[in-house]
Amino acid sequence: MSGGTIEKIRAVETPEGTFTIRLIHDDLESIYPGMVRYTVDILCGKEPVATYAVNSYEVPPGSLVDTREAAEVLFSRVAHDVASRPHTYVRSRHLTRPLPGSGAYDVVILQGSPRQFGNSARIASWCSDEAARAGFSSRVFFLHELDIRPCIGCYACYNFGYCPIDDDMPGIVRALESASVIVVCTPVYTGTVPAGLKAVIDRCQWLHAREKVLGREVHARGLLVAVAGQRGSEPFVCITRVVGMFMGNLGIRPAAPVLIDDLDRARDVGKVEGAEDDVRAALRALLAPRDEG
Ligand SMILES: Cc1cc2nc3c(=O)[nH]c(=O)nc-3n(C[C@H](O)[C@H](O)[C@H](O)COP(=O)(O)O)c2cc1C
Known part of the structure; x- marks a missing residue:
């Protein structure tokens, strides 16, 4: 999904194998002014197993939370979680809901x-x-x-x-x-x-x-x-x-x-x-x- 810039990358060695955690920055200015998205994705070997994301329009005005900081916290927590319970990340976690397979009309x-x-x-x-x-x-x-x-x-x-x-x-x-x-x-x-x-x-x-x-x-x-x-x-x-x-x-x-x-x-x-x-x-x-x- 993301064609953004990889800003951070961390390898986590575990008994389940090597995981790679990436923090990716996407500039979405073409959608809305100032919109950016940070994606934290987790790979087990080369297979993507989980993806989290946060964008700057999710954060309410005046919030103490900055999107970049939120993404950093997410990155660290994910890295910690992968290291402490790697078995839960071995299989792909689908966080998105597919649309119904049928239901198309002219x-x-x-x-x-x-x-x-x-x-x-x-x-x-x-x-x-x-x-x-x-x-x-x-x-x-x-x-x-x-x-x-x-x-x-x-x-x-x-x-x-x-x-x-x-x-x-x-x-x-x-x-x-x-x-x-x-x-x-x-x-x-x-x-x-x-x-x-x-x-x-x-x-x-x-x-x-x-x-x-x-x-x-x-x-x-x-x-x-x-x-x-x-x-x-x-x-x-x-x-x-x-x-x-x-x-x-x-x-x-x-x-x-x-x-x-x-x-x-x-x-x-x-x-x-x-x-x-x-x-x-x-x-x-x-x-x-x-x-x-
Ligand atoms: C809550 C409500 C608000 C309405 N407001 C307007 C309005 O602002 N202007 C107007 O011309 N008709 C208004 N109408 C009339 C409806 O547009 C009209 O009755 C229409 O034929 C209802 O269509 P329907 O049979 O598909 O429900 C209103 C009707 C209701 C029930």
Whole structure:
């Protein structure tokens, strides 16, 4: 994973063999200003058996702990631990969780409304139907039904490219990473996206980290379909920006959004003239073969 500079190296002779402990410095300025990562990795002979890492964004402002010092302490403790109980380091310790092996779809639809049979859910069904008509697989994630906790801003994802929170997010990350088209169907809630969708958007920082740390890029096109109770373009000002930032952060290329207003009056998006056609046409345009040259 690391292509950084080896700053310290120590050989530890034990009855189990010779271990090598390395302190590696990576400059991650290209990801965030001033970001650095220190990795302590342990090799038994030539085989990597364990890796620990700390980055400068994990350390809160004003902390007495400096990232470099933390890495030094980690290095010394690891060296001591390897010397005192080498048998525990003989076999590889996997500290990362792999993403699920299955769960890839051509079209991934993030349905942000808590209303199971509401307008956004209806729009999601039009999208999955349109995908099927065009011969593509799709999956609608009803985000409200999933256990997705908010991002805790630990920045640990920039160490290994995985998030330490144990919930339903890996399935979404797996799907987004392999999708060709990502659709966000959502109502406007107090000017922006509902909290459940915002949690997913924030947790997708993990995908950003996977891109940067592991080089796993998202190559999808994106479509936002938003519904609002009030009339006019004003309710969509913030939501288009938030979803635009989400897509921009991950390198998802967005199409023009479909914005459907005045639903406090119409109530049912199925009865809004032209809405279904607009949604289907927008998705069809993304699914059509294109010349990328
Ligand atoms: C908590 C909450 C906040 C809302 N905030 C707004 C808002 O700021 N602007 C707006 O135009 N509509 C707002 N609405 C109305 C919804 O966007 C509208 O009812 C939409 O059709 C609901 O979509 P759904 O059926 O997919 O849940 C709000 C609704 C709720 C429940």
